[in-house]
Amino acid sequence: MGYHSMNNFKKPLLLIIGLLLLVLFVSVVYSSIFKTDAEPERIRYNDSGEVIGKAPFPPSLTQPMGTDKVGNDLAVRMIEGAKYTILFITGVSFLRILVSLIIAYFLVFPFKRISEWVETVFIPFKYIPGLILVLLLSPDLNEAIVQMGFWKIVLYQFFLFVFIGIPILSAVLTKESRNVLKNEYIEASNQLGASSWRIYTKHIIPVLKDRLIVTFLQQLSINLLLLIQLGVFQYFIGGSKPGNIAAAEEVVPKYLSESGEWAGMIGQGKDEFLTAPWTFFGPLLISVVFLILIKSLVNKVEDANRKI
Amino acid sequence: MKNYLHFLNVYILSKGIKLFLKVLLVFLTVLMLASMKSLIYNQNILGFYPFEFLNTVKTTFGNILSLKDGLILIPHMVKTISVFNYLPKAYSYSMTVLFSALLLGVIFAFTFVYMYLWFPIKAKRLVRKFISILETLPDVFIIMSFQFGVIYLYKKTGLKFLQIYSLNTEVYIMPIICLMLVPLFMLIRIMITLFEKEYEKLYVDFARAKGLSQLEVFTKHVVRNIIYSFSQYLSLIYWMMITSLILVEYLFLIDGFTLLLYRFVSPEIFILAVGLILLPYGLIILLIKLIGRKIGVPQHE
Numbered sequence: 122m123g124y125h126s127m128n129n130f131k132k133p134l135l136l137i138i139g140l141l142l143l144v145l146f147v148s149v150v151y152s153s154i155f156k157t158d159a160e161p162e163r164i165r166y167n168d169s170g171e172v173i174g175k176a177p178f179p180p181s182l183t184q185p186m187g188t189d190k191v192g193n194d195l196a197v198r199m200i201e202g203a204k205y206t207i208l209f210i211t212g213v214s215f216l217r218i219l220v221s222l223i224i225a226y227f228l229v230f231p232f233k234r235i236s237e238w239v240e241t242v243f244i245p246f247k248y249i250p251g252l253i254l255v256l257l258l259s260p261d262l263n264e265a266i267v268q269m270g271f272w273k274i275v276l277y278q279f280f281l282f283v284f285i286g287i288p289i290l291s292a293v294l295t296k297e298s299r300n301v302l303k304n305e306y307i308e309a310s311n312q313l314g315a316s317s318w319r320i321y322t323k324h325i326i327p328v329l330k331d332r333l334i335v336t337f338l339q340q341l342s343i344n345l346l347l348l349i350q351l352g353v354f355q356y357f358i359g360g361s362k363p364g365n366i367a368a369a370e371e372v373v374p375k376y377l378s379e380s381g382e383w384a385g386m387i388g389q390g391k392d393e394f395l396t397a398p399w400t401f402f403g404p405l406l407i408s409v410v411f412l413i414l415i416k417s418l419v420n421k422v423e424d425a426n427r428k429i
Numbered sequence: 430m431k432n433y434l435h436f437l438n439v440y441i442l443s444k445g446i447k448l449f450l451k452v453l454l455v456f457l458t459v460l461m462l463a464s465m466k467s468l469i470y471n472q473n474i475l476g477f478y479p480f481e482f483l484n485t486v487k488t489t490f491g492n493i494l495s496l497k498d499g500l501i502l503i504p505h506m507v508k509t510i511s512v513f514n515y516l517p518k519a520y521s522y523s524m525t526v527l528f529s530a531l532l533l534g535v536i537f538a539f540t541f542v543y544m545y546l547w548f549p550i551k552a553k554r555l556v557r558k559f560i561s562i563l564e565t566l567p568d569v570f571i572i573m574s575f576q577f578g579v580i581y582l583y584k585k586t587g588l589k590f591l592q593i594y595s596l597n598t599e600v601y602i603m604p605i606i607c608l609m610l611v612p613l614f615m616l617i618r619i620m621i622t623l624f625e626k627e628y629e630k631l632y633v634d635f636a637r638a639k640g641l642s643q644l645e646v647f648t649k650h651v652v653r654n655i656i657y658s659f660s661q662y663l664s665l666i667y668w669m670m671i672t673s674l675i676l677v678e679y680l681f682l683i684d685g686f687t688l689l690l691y692r693f694v695s696p697e698i699f700i701l702a703v704g705l706i707l708l709p710y711g712l713i714i715l716l717i718k719l720i721g722r723k724i725g726v727p728q729h730e
Binding site for chain 1: 680
């Protein structure tokens with residue numbers, strides 16, 4: 122099964138990696154070369170100097186996604202923020218799978234006897250929503266960013282995301298590995314004296330390869346969904362910066378995502394979803410397109426596997 | 430025979446002890462999770478604070494045992510509120526919304542799939558593709574689009590037939606509809622798969638050949654067999670809806686019970702809230718077992 126299906130999932134996999142790299146490339150190149158430090162325009166005047174509009178401005182030909190409440194071009198912010206979103210979700214997904222594979226090895230072989238109890242410890246992670254786990258284990262971002270700074274916060278959030286997903290994934294991979302173990306050829310190689318690590322890496326993981334690719338894609342969308350939910354809760358990767366316009370007499374403090382990461386952009390537009398719907402639905406629609414893309418790739422890989 | 434019974438007793442006893450230990454372990458894990466922030470953060474400074482952590486665990490455990498009345502922060506009020514005053518009404522409200530939405534979702538999905546079965550094959554394929562795309566829509570997107578749509582309609586027509594926000598009054602219609610829409614497409618997909626699997630089975634052809642009408646085959650045989658397979662998915666759907674319930678209550682400014690999960694002042698309230706989301710889950714599992722016994726399907730894993 123392993124070899125024949127390779128070609129079938131190679132194409133979509135290359136496609137998604139290519140796409141991710143392209144977006145990453147554009148995002149990095151854009152912010153390192155073209156970015157200007159010019160103050161965004163908050164108030165627009167006509168020729169005779171009268172005020173004709175105040176940010177947020179709706180989508181137009183020059184600004185296809187409109188601007189946010191302090192006048193930043195949203196399309197530009199999305200391009201800049203894309204690198205954070207993509208690096209974050211691919212990094213989290215990859216590390217989660219890697220760590221879970223190692224934990225699954227220990228639960229299947231050396232610690233077989235206590236695996237039942239370890240899996241019991243995993244249960245709460247399955248039943249408490251990821252959204253709640255992240256909020257539970259995070260400090261107050263607005264205060265912590267003063268103490269820790271931007272990158273330390275991002276790093277903490279990264280490892281927190283990896284951590285909360287590991288128990289479920291390890292449990293799933295342990296179960297799948299045990300299913301593969303039931304095959305007779307593994308019994309044979311066991312009797313020939315193969316070590317358990319060898320059996321795991323040479324026999325079990327290759328069989329699970331197709332599954333792992335689907336898992337990776339699913340993890341990408343799970344993590345993006347979680348980011349969006351957290352964004353709505355005004356929890357941003359890299360914290361937030363004050364978004365109040367100095368002149369406006371707003372009582373409730375409003376925040377902008379510090380990094381411009383996609384889900385943070387969605388979250389910062391939440392309160393204006395009626396007065397300036399583009400600030401909320403624009404970034405959200407782009408994320409939805411991304412999610413649909415991943416889903417269709419998953420379908421393709423699964424169809425290809427089913428045919429064999 | 431006597432010997433056998435003796436072993437059976439020991440077997441049941443050891444199983445019971447094991448189950449008890451497992452429940453205890455799950456409880457301890459939740460306790461650790463609830464107190465974990467004090468292990469790594471002290472006044473928002475990252476570090477390692479084992480003594481503070483042990484203290485938090487100890488007081489939290491003590492507070493649970495003494496059923497101490499804790500405090501929560503309500504978002505749009507500045508003051509804190511006692512949990513035991515707040516909880517009964519909020520919990521019954523949240524559960525009403527959750528289960529009405531689940532019931533409505535199942536009814537809608539069922540009606541849709543019943544119609545779907547009569548579609549021509551090409552239309553079926555199209556519908557399946559469409560549902561699979563709709564299923565990927567994030568819950569945030571569904572909830573906010575619906576809210577936006579209703580307010581937009583209200584602005585255009587001036588009909589205020591649906592009240593959106595619930596600052597003071599308990600509002601049911603909008604949250605229930607939103608919460609119903611979130612798992613609807615997944616429900617439809619699951620039902621389509623189950624029905625198509627069932628229709629491939631031989632007894633359907635046999636019943637048709639015996640002269641039963643399409644409708645009779647559907648209601649008397651197919652549905653009966655599907656209820657059990659469907660109930661297996663209920664727990665998955667329940668967990669999905671809990672996350673959406675948290676979002677719906679947050680976005681609609683509802684004082685529901687889910688805010689206990691993130692608005693607590695002391696960790697024991699978090700543990701209480703986790704227990705309260707597990708309670709209906711236990712009931713669902715029980716219901717599935719009962720359905721299985723009633724229909725007479727063998728109970729296997």
